[in-house]
Amino acid sequence: MxxxxxxxxxxxxxxxxxxxxxxxxxxxxxxxxxxxxxxxxxxxxxxxxxxxxxxxxxxxxxxxxxxxxxxxxxxxxxxxxxxxxxxxxxxxxxxxxxxxxxxxxxxxxxxxxxxxxxxxxxxxxxxxxxxxxxxxxxxxxxxxxxxxxxxxxxxxxxxxETEIETDRRIVRDRISLLREKLKVIDKQMSTQRSNRGAMVRVALVGYTNVGKSTLMNAVGKSEVFVENKLFATLDTTVRKVVIGNLPFLLSDTVGFIRKLPTQLVESFKSTLDEVREADLLLHIVDISHHDFEDHIESVNEILKEIKSNEKPIIIVFNKIDAYLPEVIAEDDLMTKRTSHHRTIEEWKKTWMSKVGEQNAVFISATQKENFEEFRKKVYEAVRNIHITRFPYNNFLYPDYNSIID
The missing domain is CATH 3.40.50.11060 (GTPase HflX, N-terminal domain)
Incomplete structure (x- = not known):
């Protein structure tokens, strides 16, 4: 409080x-x-x-x-x-x-x-x-x-503020008008998405305020608005990103939340279409939040609701620099630890590394900690999708270790 x-x-x-x-x-x-x-x-x-x-x-x-x-x-x-x-x-x-x-x-x-x-x-x-x-x-x-x-x-x-005097009939007319207006815009945005070519599409998803926009800025070298408040980002931002020599499209979407109003799920259809039409999802999780497990479950439920839960997903545990566990048991003794005691190798030994069929990575978007492994995971996932779609191009994009040697 x-x-x-x-x-x-x-x-x-x-x-x-x-x-x-x-x-x-x-x-x-x-x-x-x-x-x-x-x-x-x-x-x-x-x-x-x-x-x-x-x-x-x-x-x-x-x-x-x-x-x-x-x-x-x-x-x-x-x-x-x-x-x-x-x-x-x-x-x-x-x-x-x-x-x-x-x-x-x-x-x-x-x-x-x-x-x-x-x-x-x-x-x-x-x-x-x-x-x-x-x-x-x-x-x-x-x-x-x-x-x-x-x-x-x-x-x-x-x-x-402006429609105090409005009766039900006028409100219903306004709803119909707004729906028609959104249909036109949705059609335009759908055309824009179809014109992006054959590049692999990657979408950032996650609970609100987990660092999606910060990660977007770090990876895409863009200037997406970032603030430590909920729902800092509403409009979808799409950027062309290149890792190694492999280009793909990265989109930042509106954050999810528990008890998400059904009205928003319907009205933000086009924003969610970015998720529906993505080839790969990066599920960003704020590991420093005490309730991050529930956040994961909430996001998974919404992904299931919009029929996007079967897509390839990389779980990105963000904010490892801010993680402060309360107590950890060691040899039957309850010992307090700080984030400085937990290395990337220690993170990999936790149950979290096995989330999503062991397709998880631990990073700090603000500090760019462990970004090389993050880039490798994203590169390999995008590469697999690309060469499956265009097998004759597989020689253009070798495995990640080859391009950094």
Whole structure:
């Protein structure tokens, strides 16, 4: 939790529940992420509210006593925004707003707001606007007066500011118009992808904020925007990269996240098409994050959802320079260790090296540590795809050891 108050940040609290499907430790991880999302959107979390329930209250998500506790804290501490970790139903959002008399958001709304801030191109803004309207449509009843009273700040960017008076019919018309606009752009982008020639396509995928853009800059010698916040990159960047004498196309895509709003999966179809049409995926993992295993699982689930999980994948464990294990057992003694004690050879002896049929590599994108092995793995994987596609060209691209000798 942020200790020092920043007057430029929106005063917020976050709310989550412990259920049979989500224990206390898992909720803590989700709330840590929700707090980082809030910070990314421009908010400061002052308090967390947690309740143990069999299932969410259909009227107010949490129980009556807990909602009263939250309301008291809001009044006493001048809180502007309450953010719930799970998606609220339209009825829940309406009921909670009436009780708390402040801005009420859920995780989906918060992520959409961050996307609205990050969207730089007309295409990205259109994608975000479509997702926002799809989210707002079932919530129109009784919502506009709330939006009008709480205009501005987190969750209010985009259609929330300019379409207060919009009714369902106009919103549906707007959704149809945005879909048609995206169809035209998707067709243009599909044509662009088909015009890239026969070069092998490699896509960077991974959880948000794992260092994909940093790696893109290091490998592709490009200037992709990098920031230690979630969803720093929305627009897909494609660069021609050459390792040895072998050229290929490398694309940086939007980061994935747990509980990814379904509206975003639909509206960001073209961005995900970069992944679908790639010949090779580089799955970037932030090994310094305490929950990186869950991040791997979340990304794999989304890859499966978009039917891209059967592609060749290299697991790239990034940020080894920032990895600090809490405790490691040695000879039945619990001994603290630091990152300085773990060499690349030690990394290769861990279970992580066997992830993805032992097709894993450990690097630091910022320090360019172990980049030679990374380049070798990528080169060999791209080479195998290329010579399978064009066997008569196999003499042009020898194995990696030959080109560096």
């Amino acid at each position: 942020i200790e020092k108050e920043d007057i430029n940040f929106e005063r917020s609290v976050i709310v989550g529940i412990i259920t049979k499907d989500q224990d206390e430790s898992k909720l803590k991880e989700y709330l840590d992420e929700l707090e980082f999302l809030t910070f990314t959107a421009g908010g400061q979390v002052f308090e967390r509210f947690i309740q143990k329930m069999d299932q969410p209250n259909p009227k107010t998500f949490v129980g009556t006593g807990k909602i009263e506790e939250i309301n008291s804290y809001i009044i006493e501490n001048e809180i502007h925004t309450v953010i719930f970790d799970d998606e609220l139903s339209p009825a829940q959002q309406k009921n909670i707003s009436k009780i708390l008399n402040c801005k009420v958001l859920d995780r989906t709304n918060l992520i959409l707001d961050i996307f609205a801030q990050r969207a730089q191109t007309s295409y990205a803004r259109t994608q975000v606007e479509l997702a926002q309207f799809q989210y707002l449509l079932p919530r129109l009843a009784g919502m506009w007066t709330h939006l009008e009273r709480q205009r501005g700040g987190i969750g209010m960017r985009g259609p929330g």
